[in-house]
Amino acid sequence: MSRLNRRTFMTRAGAAASSVAVLSALGPQAFGQDKQIRHFWWGNPERDKRTFAVIDLYNSKNPDVVVSGETLGFADYFTKLTTQIAGGNMPDVIQQGYGVLFEYIANGAVVPLDDYVGKSLDISKIDQSAIDAGTVDGKFYALSIGANSHMAMYNTRLFEEAGIAIGTDFDPYGYTYDDLARIGAQIKEATGVPGTDDNTADYQNFSDFIVQKGAKLFNPDGTYGATQEIVEEYWSIWQGIREAGATPPGPESATVAGVSDLSQLGVVTGKSAMSYLWSNQLVGAQGLMQDTLGAAMYPNTPEMIPGSIVQPSQFICLTRDSVDPEAATAYMSAFVNDLDMTAILGLERGIPSQVDVREALQPNLSPAEALSVEFFAGIQGKTAPLDPPPPSGSNEVEQTFERVAVSVLLGEKSIPEVAADFLAQAQAILARA
Amino acid sequence: MEKFFQRNFAGYAFLAPWLIGFFLLAIGPILASLYLSFTKYNIVRPPQWIGLDNYTYMFTFDDRFIKALQVTFSFVVISVPAKLIFALGVAMALDKGIRAIGWYRALFYLPSILGGSIAVAILWRQLFNYDGVVNSVLRLFGGNGPYWLADPRYSLWTLIVLAVWQFGSPMLIFLAGLRAIPQELYEAAEIDAAGPVRKFFAITVPLLAPVIFFNLVLQMIEAFKSFSGAFIISGGSGAPLDSLLFFTVYLYEEAFSFLRMGYASALAWVLLLIIAAFTAIAFWTSKYWVHYENERG
Numbered sequence: 001m002s003r004l005n006r007r008t009f010m011t012r013a014g015a016a017a018s019s020v021a022v023l024s025a026l027g028p029q030a031f032g033q034d035k036q037i038r039h040f041w042w043g044n045p046e047r048d049k050r051t052f053a054v055i056d057l058y059n060s061k062n063p064d065v066v067v068s069g070e071t072l073g074f075a076d077y078f079t080k081l082t083t084q085i086a087g088g089n090m091p092d093v094i095q096q097g098y099g100v101l102f103e104y105i106a107n108g109a110v111v112p113l114d115d116y117v118g119k120s121l122d123i124s125k126i127d128q129s130a131i132d133a134g135t136v137d138g139k140f141y142a143l144s145i146g147a148n149s150h151m152a153m154y155n156t157r158l159f160e161e162a163g164i165a166i167g168t169d170f171d172p173y174g175y176t177y178d179d180l181a182r183i184g185a186q187i188k189e190a191t192g193v194p195g196t197d198d199n200t201a202d203y204q205n206f207s208d209f210i211v212q213k214g215a216k217l218f219n220p221d222g223t224y225g226a227t228q229e230i231v232e233e234y235w236s237i238w239q240g241i242r243e244a245g246a247t248p249p250g251p252e253s254a255t256v257a258g259v260s261d262l263s264q265l266g267v268v269t270g271k272s273a274m275s276y277l278w279s280n281q282l283v284g285a286q287g288l289m290q291d292t293l294g295a296a297m298y299p300n301t302p303e304m305i306p307g308s309i310v311q312p313s314q315f316i317c318l319t320r321d322s323v324d325p326e327a328a329t330a331y332m333s334a335f336v337n338d339l340d341m342t343a344i345l346g347l348e349r350g351i352p353s354q355v356d357v358r359e360a361l362q363p364n365l366s367p368a369e370a371l372s373v374e375f376f377a378g379i380q381g382k383t384a385p386l387d388p389p390p391p392s393g394s395n396e397v398e399q400t401f402e403r404v405a406v407s408v409l410l411g412e413k414s415i416p417e418v419a420a421d422f423l424a425q426a427q428a429i430l431a432r433a
Numbered sequence: 434m435e436k437f438f439q440r441n442f443a444g445y446a447f448l449a450p451w452l453i454g455f456f457l458l459a460i461g462p463i464l465a466s467l468y469l470s471f472t473k474y475n476i477v478r479p480p481q482w483i484g485l486d487n488y489t490y491m492f493t494f495d496d497r498f499i500k501a502l503q504v505t506f507s508f509v510v511i512s513v514p515a516k517l518i519f520a521l522g523v524a525m526a527l528d529k530g531i532r533a534i535g536w537y538r539a540l541f542y543l544p545s546i547l548g549g550s551i552a553v554a555i556l557w558r559q560l561f562n563y564d565g566v567v568n569s570v571l572r573l574f575g576g577n578g579p580y581w582l583a584d585p586r587y588s589l590w591t592l593i594v595l596a597v598w599q600f601g602s603p604m605l606i607f608l609a610g611l612r613a614i615p616q617e618l619y620e621a622a623e624i625d626a627a628g629p630v631r632k633f634f635a636i637t638v639p640l641l642a643p644v645i646f647f648n649l650v651l652q653m654i655e656a657f658k659s660f661s662g663a664f665i666i667s668g669g670s671g672a673p674l675d676s677l678l679f680f681t682v683y684l685y686e687e688a689f690s691f692l693r694m695g696y697a698s699a700l701a702w703v704l705l706l707i708i709a710a711f712t713a714i715a716f717w718t719s720k721y722w723v724h725y726e727n728e729r730g
Binding site for chain 2: 075079082085086104107108109251252254255257258259395396399402403404406407410412428
């Protein structure tokens, strides 16, 4: 070997260094040629089945990408996500809901999509209203995967057995709390099954009621919008329905207060003829039942001021921990645009916000999905405008409501007493948050 | 120094897995939580030092903290003695020289193995449901059971029963303790015409005192830390009406539902201090009622 002089040394070292650089640049392609994308959502058995099928399809269409799915029930989803944020290992693509989403955006866990729009992410066919709902301070963060609204689901067999004609005896888009007390008692009389769940501890119904009374859920200054009168009236109305014999006994309802699991709902377990949910849960709930479900709005007051809103049921978002945002956004794009994939997803997460997808789905809807579409047509003009996102702490107010309302169900304390207690706690929570 | 390591290297090498685990997975997080308890921390944003605010809020404004203490103390004060008495009773019955005692021991120990599991908590919820097994049995006898889980007057009792049912491990320890009591003492007492009650209080209890004390401390700590049963049966929220709001459940809710990691850390430290205080009290009183055989008295 020739003597190593300074010059050859430099050349060789340089070559070695550059070959290392080349190697490391090639590295990811050479050794792990598949791009890994993790997609995490909360679900139910029906949703999980469909989403995994979609992932399989995407993987077979894109051999250089491996999408893996992770799923949990709603109750545990955010707990797991929180620990993943702490660990810096959030999945690339996560599901978010209207409300909590904004806390994640504020915290920087969910990142803007603007850089990918028109490149890996196609939003040209998405409804403008859905894009607006996912936009904060001029930046686009979240891709809506379905419109949603509050929906009361009733067991059509029990309604029929009690001789209640839909449309004449019961108007699904315009019945009142008084109607509900009467019909519910009639069903109990005829079938032995109480006609409706007891919504004393149901925050969704309560939040509709606040708007039905002409108030706002949260005031512009961030304080709580419900007044002592509104809370008292709400609980008195449901006390009336309960005393009419239209609901399960109070303690029975207390056992399911705040429960979000579909399989424990009154209409699914057969403990009542009507339960109150989100419209996109219709497909999932129907999947757990033999009897056919019908769809109605939440009850209203005689003044008929709209209380329910239409909002994106869920979004998919890109997280700051994503290693390959290009590939992740391409997957997200297919998730809302690809006609084969969206055909599998159907309406399970709500009415799609992409116009071509809606048209393609129309001829092949399952009965439950067709009912969702019919429901959305029925509620047109009967819903309230979408409020700005709730302040942080709103989730805790909700849980407080579900907790204290149990003492109304059990008759432990008087309604005015519990109402005052709830409002004091709600204001304290919002002030602390 | 060098010599010391040379001589003990093998020992430390074998200890290493435990040492690493202890320092990395136990001491590290414990100290981190002490620091976090003086901060406002929601995981996503970096912790923000707020001094004693978490602690002052806890003791001055937080009604649910007080409620959690009440629930936890009620649980400890009722379930621990009940469990120990039950375990001692079963141990004494088994000590009578029953055939196939090994089988019984295993059988009675089974609930303790299953005890902390989620499956048992779910089973318990089914048993005490309004339409559950317990009420079905009561109906056979013409009674009508209450809503065990939805009624705050009864809900805690279902968990106390669950705790007592898991009497296996104190029972095994009692059994070993009973075996160690010399039979001559009982024989001598019988000659002096002592009845079973007299024998129990004059011989069994004093000689078993160290074992009773050991079980008491262990079970007390266990009861303060009890979590999974209350978490599952109350659906994670301490419902109904916070009657199952165990301290640990409240801590978990603050941490993972409301993302107040700083506050939850402060709660954890308060629980640690409470457990330490009660253990210290138990040790302090023990010198008046626990005597060891090798002691000169």
